[in-house]
Amino acid sequence: MDMRVSFGGLSLKNPVLTASGTFGYGLEFMPYGDLKKLGGLVVKGISLKPRQGNPMPRIAETPAGMLNAIGLQNIGVEIFVRDKLPRLPWRETAVIVNLYACAAEEFGELAARLAGEEGVAALEVNVSCPNVSEGGAAFGAAPSQIRRVTEAVKRSAGDKPVIVKLSPNVTDIVAAGRAAADGGADILSAINTLTGMAVDVRKRAPRLANVVGGLSGPAIKPVGLRCVWQLARALPLPVIGIGGIASAEDALEYILVGAHAVQVGTATFLRPDTAFRLVDEIDALCGELSLQSFEGYRGSLSI
Amino acid sequence: MDMRVSFGGLSLKNPVLTASGTFGYGLEFMPYGDLKKLGGLVVKGISLKPRQGNPMPRIAETPAGMLNAIGLQNIGVEIFVRDKLPRLPWRETAVIVNLYACAAEEFGELAARLAGEEGVAALEVNVSCPNVSEGGAAFGAAPSQIRRVTEAVKRSAGDKPVIVKLSPNVTDIVAAGRAAADGGADILSAINTLTGMAVDVRKRAPRLANVVGGLSGPAIKPVGLRCVWQLARALPLPVIGIGGIASAEDALEYILVGAHAVQVGTATFLRPDTAFRLVDEIDALCGELSLQSFEGYRGSLSI
Amino acid sequence: MEHKTCRMLRVRALKELSGGEQYLLTLDDPGFSSWKPGQFVMIRPVSFGLEMLWARPISIAMCDESGLVLMVRRAGRGTERMARLAPGDEVALWGPLGTSFTTDREKPTLLLAGGIGVAPFWGYAARHPRPENLHLLLGHTLPLDAFPLDPFAGIGQVETFYQRTMADLDAFVALLDERVAGFSGGLVLACGPTPFLRTVRRLAEKHGARCQVSLENRMACGIGACLGCVVKDAAGNLVQSCTRGPVFWTHDLSEEM
Amino acid sequence: MEHKTCRMLRVRALKELSGGEQYLLTLDDPGFSSWKPGQFVMIRPVSFGLEMLWARPISIAMCDESGLVLMVRRAGRGTERMARLAPGDEVALWGPLGTSFTTDREKPTLLLAGGIGVAPFWGYAARHPRPENLHLLLGHTLPLDAFPLDPFAGIGQVETFYQRTMADLDAFVALLDERVAGFSGGLVLACGPTPFLRTVRRLAEKHGARCQVSLENRMACGIGACLGCVVKDAAGNLVQSCTRGPVFWTHDLSEEM
Numbered sequence A, B: 001m002d003m004r005v006s007f008g009g010l011s012l013k014n015p016v017l018t019a020s021g022t023f024g025y026g027l028e029f030m031p032y033g034d035l036k037k038l039g040g041l042v043v044k045g046i047s048l049k050p051r052q053g054n055p056m057p058r059i060a061e062t063p064a065g066m067l068n069a070i071g072l073q074n075i076g077v078e079i080f081v082r083d084k085l086p087r088l089p090w091r092e093t094a095v096i097v098n099l100y101a102c103a104a105e106e107f108g109e110l111a112a113r114l115a116g117e118e119g120v121a122a123l124e125v126n127v128s129c130p131n132v133s134e135g136g137a138a139f140g141a142a143p144s145q146i147r148r149v150t151e152a153v154k155r156s157a158g159d160k161p162v163i164v165k166l167s168p169n170v171t172d173i174v175a176a177g178r179a180a181a182d183g184g185a186d187i188l189s190a191i192n193t194l195t196g197m198a199v200d201v202r203k204r205a206p207r208l209a210n211v212v213g214g215l216s217g218p219a220i221k222p223v224g225l226r227c228v229w230q231l232a233r234a235l236p237l238p239v240i241g242i243g244g245i246a247s248a249e250d251a252l253e254y255i256l257v258g259a260h261a262v263q264v265g266t267a268t269f270l271r272p273d274t275a276f277r278l279v280d281e282i283d284a285l286c287g288e289l290s291l292q293s294f295e296g297y298r299g300s301l302s303i
Numbered sequence C, D: 001m002e003h004k005t006c007r008m009l010r011v012r013a014l015k016e017l018s019g020g021e022q023y024l025l026t027l028d029d030p031g032f033s034s035w036k037p038g039q040f041v042m043i044r045p046v047s048f049g050l051e052m053l054w055a056r057p058i059s060i061a062m063c064d065e066s067g068l069v070l071m072v073r074r075a076g077r078g079t080e081r082m083a084r085l086a087p088g089d090e091v092a093l094w095g096p097l098g099t100s101f102t103t104d105r106e107k108p109t110l111l112l113a114g115g116i117g118v119a120p121f122w123g124y125a126a127r128h129p130r131p132e133n134l135h136l137l138l139g140h141t142l143p144l145d146a147f148p149l150d151p152f153a154g155i156g157q158v159e160t161f162y163q164r165t166m167a168d169l170d171a172f173v174a175l176l177d178e179r180v181a182g183f184s185g186g187l188v189l190a191c192g193p194t195p196f197l198r199t200v201r202r203l204a205e206k207h208g209a210r211c212q213v214s215l216e217n218r219m220a221c222g223i224g225a226c227l228g229c230v231v232k233d234a235a236g237n238l239v240q241s242c243t244r245g246p247v248f249w250t251h252d253l254s255e256e257m
């Protein structure tokens, strides 16, 4: 099947992207697959200046899921542009930069810095990181904040498509998506992690130094599907589905409820070549289901 | 160890309760264990009139979890009081009635009907059922609604302790808990299910006739722990922990983050005697950890 | 209160049936005080871990001192994982659960099985006081050698229909029609996929045959508590198919079934 | 780019070691183009299903045509589930990963192992050009026969210390102190629990010995991507212990370690 998809200013050779924070800067995966095979890759959240992130331990395994509180450790936008971006096959595969900042102006500065970089296909705005105490959670929650951040990024992003990544830790995700749309977002992505916690009954201590962290993996797929379904039917923007995708079937489930593309996150830890394999597996499953294109399948859930 | 716990007007022989909707009216489990062994049992959500609930299919299995959209099928308060309550060993085990209604006045009527029933140890107010379209979700979300419902129940409940059960599908669960406290709640319980969805890529159809349903089971334990921890440290009310409890360790995790008691829900489907076994297993684990009482352990998480 | 308990049982043997789509699973004898054909057990291998939470409802094919025998089709993740059980592995199991098929000693009785739906009829045939009164019609889409039919050696007649293409379906329905007509004075008992049961019901009503069907609904608890498995009865009430069924008289079910 | 790939491998054998707390897991030869002692693999049995998502980091004890050998302690759910692997079962595996222990042909080299931390030294001893220069000191809380020491038959000296009570700890630290002092002109290599490594580091610094330690941090990816396994280096930066380690020179790590 022709796997190409185009939406919101992005053209991808297939709908398989990797999720921010689970695929490093992409280069780490070169021994495990051909990056050119992916529809795109979203790099670890980047901030203006390098960040050290949270203290250890930062990760914990949970039933069919995991918690993380990495705290946005990253090398900063300058080093990313200088050392990482040139080594990525951005002519063949969309390189999407995930932006992290603590204020709307910083988001704008980040966007401005990347707007002129030929190798960057789109910007993904992380308004929903629940790991960081300075205000990540607040950003994800208040529609007014989401709108302000989106506007700031959009104003500086030049012709780069702007993806706003939404948090599921809200009463009304459609209101959050609408705020992003009002702010000028081209695309929505959902979901980021659910806020969760794990503790050790023997040590009487949290399993994460940060106490709370973000829950991801197959455990949260039902929540992700619900959010994407709600967004896709309520809003005119294209949506990238994220949350617990580990198989071709999972990916098609998101497309069925209305997603234009998907991101593979935690499943990369099951084995580092998960995303690469998924491209072939989706192709095979589409064949089995006799699909002609994603167009006809997307959002075709019968209710 | 002395397993007794007392809080908010409830005295239980141990902190193990069963969660509403997963333990029927209790009687179904008599072949599988001695109901008197439990700290208490919370019966299926009861409404003023019998309800048919949602169409089929109503349940779906998900990784380490399940979705349900039963839609509050129940026999109504009159038949419950006449046919079920007298057959439960309520002198030995706390029988808690979970109340479901679509308006504050109805909640008040339900409470009034049960206030005089000697066999009822407490009332649990389900302001958080996400399954029902008429307004269940709205109740769970808006603090003002929670407060109004709590007040209505409290006004009519006589001397029965009132437990308000909170939904995790909100931006700020502490605000929801505070609203319940302001409304006069004696105890909080958390969490109810997360709103989720599952679909069949071959049939292109939702796996639940209701499309969305409530996610429960070990998959959501990290979210439940986080919510209980947030509530217990922010508010003076005792909290009953719910969400994914399947082992003694799970139960102690909730107590460690501040819960006074726990409810076992989905784990009852792993095997029908789960809750009965948990009583012994918690006792054994407390022995292994050399606990003298739950008092000293509760909320002792070191941060 | 009847003492049922949930037991841990060990696997005695797992035998793949020809074609690898179905298998016979034999467990240690659970020592049921009694059981009736049509009843089922909830079975949950320890190996389900926390990934798959629910037990699976499976009909009792046979149960005596030599063990509990289940006949299982690989239908999805659970029955797939179950197929990897080896002797000595443990499963949690509760039962016998639900209602059973009626036995009418003197009446000619037609057993209609759709594929793996043949399972409960194994025990039915073995325990029937007059097996010569039984006529089994098995409709199958898998090759016939995937079905162990020796348990039916002693009954009146065994008939099979191999449905290979969609076109065969009409022929099968015609055959069903003919057989049900022939047993209109007796009993018609059916087990298999829901569309098959609907057809049988329609034919039984057409010919005025007394008819029972065994329903297959998703189940979480198997004991009437979760309300996940309900079906509409003739009065329009939603009743648990795990306790009020799985075997129902067709006239007790709503038209929608 | 070095070609590593993620492989599916079959289990050849699983041998419980005395006491049942530890086991040797032998897999088909993955055919690594090269590997060095101290490096590890990420291993994820298919049987983890979707319940346990992460692979487990395990040191390469030995690897040649006769297979990949891992020496594993039952530490929790994953290594417990892994202990139920049987010949023919499949695991996903990627590696060899991370840094390795330095070899200095002519220098007397002290191998300090805390319990299962002995695993990487098996390969180290087997590949060392002058094994007579090696001195292994194994501190153990499990009985000694839980540790297969025959791989160390050819080395200079094998010494063991059985720590049964908390009081024994002081004696063990005193012994470590003495040995490290004796190797201050050589190399000190250590693998084991973090408190043990901290002690070794302190002693190595006290005696001015060159020292490497192999860190054990929780890992999700094993390839530097998730940033879940970081440790603070001497410059105060948080670096991935899976790619910049697991074997570090102690002077490259921050005091906090």
Ligand SMILES: Cc1cc2nc3c(=O)[nH]c(=O)nc-3n(C[C@H](O)[C@H](O)[C@H](O)COP(=O)(O)OP(=O)(O)OC[C@H]3O[C@@H](n4cnc5c(N)ncnc54)[C@H](O)[C@@H]3O)c2cc1C
Pocket (backbone or CB within 6 Å): B061, C040, C054, C055, C056, C057, C058, C059, C060, C070, C071, C072, C073, C074, C075, C076, C077, C078, C079, C080, C116, C119, C120, C215, C216, C217, C218, C219, C246
């Ligand atoms: C009373 C009763 C008796 C049964 N007897 C037998 C038998 O003897 N042999 C046999 O092979 N099968 C029997 N079935 C069907 C069997 O329960 C399902 O094939 C099995 O549960 C499928 O599980 P899975 O994990 O492989 O499939 P999945 O699709 O992965 O299962 C997902 C969920 O849906 C449920 N489910 C899926 N298909 C069915 C189905 N057809 N019926 C009920 N639940 C389903 C599962 O139990 C599970 O909870 C019986 C069902 C019922 C209700």
Ligand SMILES: Cc1cc2nc3c(=O)[nH]c(=O)nc-3n(C[C@H](O)[C@H](O)[C@H](O)COP(=O)(O)OP(=O)(O)OC[C@H]3O[C@@H](n4cnc5c(N)ncnc54)[C@H](O)[C@@H]3O)c2cc1C
Pocket (backbone or CB within 6 Å): A061, D040, D054, D055, D056, D057, D058, D059, D060, D070, D071, D072, D073, D074, D075, D076, D077, D078, D079, D080, D116, D119, D120, D215, D216, D217, D218, D219, D246
């Ligand atoms: C580089 C390296 C090499 C290792 N080599 C060996 C070896 O050769 N033999 C051996 O028996 N063990 C070794 N370990 C430790 C081994 O990885 C853990 O004992 C194992 O991961 C525990 O998993 P579990 O599921 O049984 O425990 P659980 O506590 O259930 O695991 C939960 C999570 O924590 C992680 N975890 C728990 N304990 C440890 C630990 N001590 N170190 C790292 N992660 C941990 C697990 O990987 C898992 O992700 C090594 C660890 C590292 C980092």
Ligand SMILES: Cc1cc2nc3c(=O)[nH]c(=O)nc-3n(C[C@H](O)[C@H](O)[C@H](O)COP(=O)(O)O)c2cc1C
Pocket (backbone or CB within 6 Å): A019, A020, A021, A022, A044, A045, A068, A070, A072, A098, A126, A129, A165, A191, A192, A193, A215, A216, A217, A218, A220, A242, A243, A244, A245, A263, A264, A265, A266, A267, D226
């Ligand atoms: C270790 C880890 C780090 C993450 N870091 C980021 C990040 O930097 N920026 C971001 O927007 N999301 C981050 N996420 C969230 C993922 O991109 C994704 O939204 C989430 O994990 C849900 O998808 P999954 O279930 O497939 O993992 C991170 C997730 C994990 C597990």
Ligand SMILES: Cc1cc2nc3c(=O)[nH]c(=O)nc-3n(C[C@H](O)[C@H](O)[C@H](O)COP(=O)(O)O)c2cc1C
Pocket (backbone or CB within 6 Å): B019, B020, B021, B022, B044, B045, B068, B070, B072, B098, B126, B129, B165, B191, B192, B193, B215, B216, B217, B218, B220, B242, B243, B244, B245, B263, B264, B265, B266, B267, C226
């Ligand atoms: C089948 C089912 C039915 C439920 N019905 C109710 C209900 O009637 N009222 C209610 O307050 N909660 C109901 N719940 C929610 C549970 O009581 C519990 O809050 C939730 O399942 C989380 O706990 P668990 O993960 O242990 O199942 C139901 C849950 C399930 C699975």
Ligand code: FES
Pocket (backbone or CB within 6 Å): C218, C219, C220, C221, C222, C223, C224, C225, C226, C227, C228, C229, C230, C240, C241, C242, C243
């Ligand atoms: S399966 Fe739970 S009520 Fe029937």
Ligand code: FES
Pocket (backbone or CB within 6 Å): D218, D219, D220, D221, D222, D223, D224, D225, D226, D227, D228, D229, D230, D240, D241, D242, D243
């Ligand atoms: S384990 Fe992922 S970065 Fe080291």
